[in-house]
């Protein structure tokens with residue numbers, strides 16, 4: 001039987017989707033396999049604070065999860081280049097419940113010199129596809145992505161890829 005390895009991806013502690021220091025966040029985890037570049041699986045369980053109508057995941061929150069999952073599918077094969085979202089299109093096919101463990105499977109469909117595109121499916125445990133999405137990203141150096149929006153000064157990089165303000 002062929003062996004493969006699972007890898008957890010880097011996180012930003014305060015990120016709404018992946019951070020564990022964001023009290024309102026999704027605390028999603030992302031797993032890639034070394035035999036499946038360009039593909040990532042995001043796992044999360046929406047909390048009551050993430051709902052819109054009672055018991056139903058807010059569509060904007062689902063969009064954030066889909067956006068990040070596709071963006072992370074790219075870094076499986078390009079660890080030093082990240083993307084910023086240029087365009088995100090979603091179809092809300094079925095209601096997405098709160099309190100159930102859900103998965104989002106993202107794949108990269110096209111890479112050019114400056115951009116990449118991908119798709120994802122947000123699925124329930126029984127396989128129901130609740131949301132599908134497609135998105136386009138601009139490839140940018142990590143330093144530019146962090147530097148453009150930070151007034152905290154320069155960042156340094158932890159071994160696991162997390163940006164932390166220089167001097168901490």
Ligand SMILES: CCCCCCCCCCCCCC(=O)SCCNC(=O)CCNC(=O)[C@H](O)C(C)(C)COP(=O)(O)OP(=O)(O)OC[C@H]1O[C@@H](n2cnc3c(N)ncnc32)[C@H](O)[C@@H]1OP(=O)(O)O
Nearest residue numbers: 010011012067068071072082084085086087138161162163
């Ligand atoms: C450690 C932490 C863990 C993290 C792990 C990794 C996670 C990864 C997952 C993360 C996932 C979450 C990710 C997030 O949440 S990223 C957050 C959401 N996205 C953004 O903040 C991106 C904001 N936009 C920009 O920064 C710039 O627009 C970019 C960089 C994209 C281009 O700026 P740049 O300075 O390079 O180019 P330009 O401004 O001279 O324009 C050039 C041409 O392009 C056209 N144009 C520009 N924009 C768009 C557009 N949007 N759609 C269509 N066209 C567009 C423009 O009209 C012009 O065309 P023309 O007039 O020449 O014909």
